[in-house]
Amino acid sequence: MAATVQAGRRPLRLAPNYWLFVLPALIVVLAVIVFPWAFTIWMSGNEWTLGSPRSFVGFANYLRLWADPRFWESLGHTLWYTLLSVVMPLILGTLAALIFDARFPWRGFLRGIFVMPMMATPVAIALVWTMMFHPQLGVLNYLLSLVGIPAQEWIFNPSTVIPSLVAVETWQWTPLVMLIVLGGLASLPRDPYESAEIDGANGWQKFYHLTLPMIAPFIMVAAIIRSIDALKSFDIIYAMTQGGPGTASETINIYLYNTAFAYYDIGYSSAMAIIFFVIIVALSLILLMLRQRLQWSEAEGK
Amino acid sequence: MTSRTITRRDFLAGAAGLGAAGVIGARPAFSAEVDWKKFSGQTLEVNLVKSPRSDTILKYLSEFEEMTGIKVNAEATPEQQQRQKTVIELSSGKPSFDVVHLSYHVQKRQFEKGGWLADIGGFLKDPSLTEAANTEGDFADAGLAYAKNADGTLHSLPFSVDYWIIYWNKDLFQAKGLDYPATFDDLVKAAEALTDKDAGTFGFVARGLKNANVPVWTSLLLGFDKYTVENGTLQTETPEAVEAAALYKRLMTTSAPPGVAGFNWAESQSAFLQGKIGMWLDGVGFAPPLEDPNKSRVVGKVGYGIMPKGPKAHASGTFGDGIGVTAASEKKEAAYLFCQWAVSPVMGARLLQAGAGVPFRKSVLGDEKVRSGVTMPGQWVDAVAGSGDISRLALPVIVPVTEFRDTFGVALTNLISGGDPAAELKKATEAFKPVLEKSEKA
Numbered sequence A: 001m002a003a004t005v006q007a008g009r010r011p012l013r014l015a016p017n018y019w020l021f022v023l024p025a026l027i028v029v030l031a032v033i034v035f036p037w038a039f040t041i042w043m044s045g046n047e048w049t050l051g052s053p054r055s056f057v058g059f060a061n062y063l064r065l066w067a068d069p070r071f072w073e074s075l076g077h078t079l080w081y082t083l084l085s086v087v088m089p090l091i092l093g094t095l096a097a098l099i100f101d102a103r104f105p106w107r108g109f110l111r112g113i114f115v116m117p118m119m120a121t122p123v124a125i126a127l128v129w130t131m132m133f134h135p136q137l138g139v140l141n142y143l144l145s146l147v148g149i150p151a152q153e154w155i156f157n158p159s160t161v162i163p164s165l166v167a168v169e170t171w172q173w174t175p176l177v178m179l180i181v182l183g184g185l186a187s188l189p190r191d192p193y194e195s196a197e198i199d200g201a202n203g204w205q206k207f208y209h210l211t212l213p214m215i216a217p218f219i220m221v222a223a224i225i226r227s228i229d230a231l232k233s234f235d236i237i238y239a240m241t242q243g244g245p246g247t248a249s250e251t252i253n254i255y256l257y258n259t260a261f262a263y264y265d266i267g268y269s270s271a272m273a274i275i276f277f278v279i280i281v282a283l284s285l286i287l288l289m290l291r292q293r294l295q296w297s298e299a300e301g302k
Numbered sequence B: 001m002t003s004r005t006i007t008r009r010d011f012l013a014g015a016a017g018l019g020a021a022g023v024i025g026a027r028p029a030f031s032a033e034v035d036w037k038k039f040s041g042q043t044l045e046v047n048l049v050k051s052p053r054s055d056t057i058l059k060y061l062s063e064f065e066e067m068t069g070i071k072v073n074a075e076a077t078p079e080q081q082q083r084q085k086t087v088i089e090l091s092s093g094k095p096s097f098d099v100v101h102l103s104y105h106v107q108k109r110q111f112e113k114g115g116w117l118a119d120i121g122g123f124l125k126d127p128s129l130t131e132a133a134n135t136e137g138d139f140a141d142a143g144l145a146y147a148k149n150a151d152g153t154l155h156s157l158p159f160s161v162d163y164w165i166i167y168w169n170k171d172l173f174q175a176k177g178l179d180y181p182a183t184f185d186d187l188v189k190a191a192e193a194l195t196d197k198d199a200g201t202f203g204f205v206a207r208g209l210k211n212a213n214v215p216v217w218t219s220l221l222l223g224f225d226k227y228t229v230e231n232g233t234l235q236t237e238t239p240e241a242v243e244a245a246a247l248y249k250r251l252m253t254t255s256a257p258p259g260v261a262g263f264n265w266a267e268s269q270s271a272f273l274q275g276k277i278g279m280w281l282d283g284v285g286f287a288p289p290l291e292d293p294n295k296s297r298v299v300g301k302v303g304y305g306i307m308p309k310g311p312k313a314h315a316s317g318t319f320g321d322g323i324g325v326t327a328a329s330e331k332k333e334a335a336y337l338f339c340q341w342a343v344s345p346v347m348g349a350r351l352l353q354a355g356a357g358v359p360f361r362k363s364v365l366g367d368e369k370v371r372s373g374v375t376m377p378g379q380w381v382d383a384v385a386g387s388g389d390i391s392r393l394a395l396p397v398i399v400p401v402t403e404f405r406d407t408f409g410v411a412l413t414n415l416i417s418g419g420d421p422a423a424e425l426k427k428a429t430e431a432f433k434p435v436l437e438k439s440e441k442a
Helices: A001-006 A019-044 A060-066 A069-103 A105-119 A121-133 A139-146 A161-185 A189-196 A203-230 A235-240 A251-263 A266-301 B001-019 B052-059 B061-067 B078-092 B103-115 B121-125 B143-146 B172-176 B184-194 B212-223 B239-254 B267-273 B332-342 B345-353 B368-372 B378-389 B401-416 B421-441
Strands: B041-049 B071-077 B099-103 B157-169 B202-205 B277-283 B302-305 B317-325 B392-393
Touching: A001 A060, A019 A105, A060 A266, A060 B184, A069 A105, A069 A161, A069 A203, A069 A251, A105 A161, A121 A139, A121 A161, A121 A235, A161 B052, A189 A203, A203 A266, A251 A266, B001 B277, B041 B052, B041 B078, B052 B061, B052 B071, B052 B345, B061 B071, B061 B332, B071 B078, B078 B099, B078 B103, B099 B332, B103 B143, B103 B317, B121 B332, B143 B157, B143 B317, B143 B392, B157 B172, B157 B332, B157 B378, B172 B184, B172 B277, B172 B302, B172 B421, B184 B202, B184 B239, B202 B267, B212 B239, B212 B317, B212 B401, B239 B317, B239 B421, B267 B277, B277 B392, B302 B378, B317 B332, B317 B378, B345 B368, B345 B401, B378 B392, B401 B421
Parallel strands: B041 B071, B041 B099, B202 B277, B317 B392
Antiparallel strands: B099 B317, B157 B277, B157 B302, B157 B317
C-alpha cells in the first residue's frame, strides 16, 4: 500500500488496494485447483505411458475414447449404478423418516441405531458385505435358504452385481436421506393438517397432498447430494468387485483408475477424467435446474 | 492363539536357521571373505511388497543391520499400491528408495524397458562383495531368465518363486475311490466325479475373477506346449489356446461352485478350507493356512499335487519376485549387500521353513537340513521340488501385463457365463493386439 501512495503522490483514499490480502487464497486456489486442472488438460493431449517417452498427439486420446466400447460400457454402468443408488435410498430414507417422525418409545435410541451405517468406513463395510454375499459361506444365502429361496450369486454374477452393490450403498446411505427428510418433517406447520382433518382427509391423502409437496425440496436436496456421491462412488465397488465379474460393475471411476494406475496410460486416463468431469458438471446442472424449476412452479401454484 | 502359533513357528524357524548355519559358532552363517562392514554408517531406503516374504525380511532386518552397520529404512506396502508407487517414482527418475522388490511376472519387461534397475552383474562376480556360494548357477533357470535383461546383463536377484500346484482333498478322493489325476483328461474326469451339487461338494475350484484368472488358463495352455506370446506375437487365437480355454470353461462350469466368476485366490482358498472342494489350482505359497487348525477344516487331509501332464507337455506355471538396486541409487554396493542378504541361504531357509515362500536358490532347496525344518508336510516340499523341474513362465514377458490380464481375464470370465472360447479369445486378441504393438514400438 505504501507503493501506491508513492506512485500516485497523493493517497487514493477511495480505492484502497487490498490485493495483498487476496493473494494467499489466490495462490492456494491456483496451486490446488487451477494448476492440476490445467496439467490434466495438458496431459490429455499427450500420448504418455509411464516408462516410455511422451509425445504430443492433440485430440487423439479423445477420439480413442469415442471409439472405446469399454468406456461407453462403463458410462452405462455408472449411470445405472447412480440411478439405482439415488432412487433406492430416497424411497427408503423418506419412509424411514416418516416412521421416525412418529412418536413411539425409544425413538431417539432407535434413530441412533439407524444412523450407524453412515458412520462406518466404506472399505470395512465392503469387506464385511463381500463375506455376507459369498455364495457358499455367506449369511445372506443361508437366510434365503431358511425361507426356501434358492441361493443367489450376488456380486459374483454379472447380471446381479450392480443391484447387489447398490444394496450396500443403499444400506449405508439411507440414513443420510432419512436425516435430511426428518429435518424437513420437523419444520412442517401443523395448521394445514388440522384443516385437512376437518375436511375429512384420510392418512394417504394427507401424505400425498400435504406432506410430500412440503418435503419435496428436502428430498431434492438429498437427491442432489446422493447423485454427486453415487457418481463418484469408488471405494465400495473397488473393494468388493474391482469392477468385476468381467467388467460387469466397471464404472468410469474404476476404468479411469485402472487406466492410470494399472496400465500407467496417463494421457488416455487424463482425457477420460476430463470427459467424466464434464458429465458430472452437466448432470449437476440438470439437477440444479430441476430444483429451481420445481420451486418456481411450486411458488406459482400457491 | 495366533501369537502362540507364531511363537512356535519362530522357534522352529530359528532353530532351523541355526541348523542351516551349523552348530552355534562352528560355522558362520555368512562368509567372512565378504567385507560386510565396508559400507557401515550408510542408510538404505528399501521398498518391499507386503507379503509373507517381506514379513520374513522385516523380521530379521536387525540381523543385517548388526552384521553390516548399514541402517535400513524398510517400507512394505500392499502389492497394488507398491507397484503404483514404485512405477511412478522410478519413471520420475528420482526414486526415494535404493532397493526395490518387484513382481517379475508383471513388471519385468517394464523395468527392463525403463532402465530402472542397476546392472549388478559386476557385483556378483566381485569376491569382496559376493559370497563364493552365491553364483548365477545356484539360481533356478526360470529365476535367471527373469533377472536378466534381453542382452544378458543381470539386473536383480531372484528372491522367491511361486509354482502352481493342485491342492487336493484326500478324503473326498478316497470317498469316490479316485487317484490323484496324472493327465488333463483325468483331471476333468476326477473333477466331475467329485462334484455333487446337492451335497454342496464341488470337484474343482480356481480363480474366475477377471485378471486373476489368466494364470489358470495359461497354466493349462502350457500343457499344450504353448506360450501366450512367442517371439513377440500373440498366440492367443491358436487351436491350443482355444482348447485350453475350452478346458477352463468345462472345469469352471461343470465342477466349480456357483459364483466362481467372482473368485480370486482368497475366495477359492476359503472354499477349499471348508472341505467341500476336491481340487484347487493355485500358487504354492497359499498352503500355510490349510494346515492351520484355527482356519482350516482340512488339516492333515490335503494332498499337494504337481500339475498333471497336458496333452503335449508337462509344465508348472511359474511366477516370481526379485529384488534389485535402482539405477538412480547412490549407494549401489550397500544396496546390493542387502539384496544378497535377502536371498542368502539363511533367509531362504527361513522363508521355506515358515511356508512363506520358496527361494530360487537350488542350494537351499537341496539342503536336507533345511528341508527337515520345514513346518509344512513333506508332500508340499516334494510338490515344490517337482514343480521346479518342470517350471515354465506362465505370463508373457511384455510391458502391458496388467492390460493383457484384464483383457483376457474378461474373456475367461465370459466363458464361465456361457461364452464361446474361440469367439471370446478372438475378441480379446483383437482388442489387445494394438496395445502390445504400441508398447513394443515405444
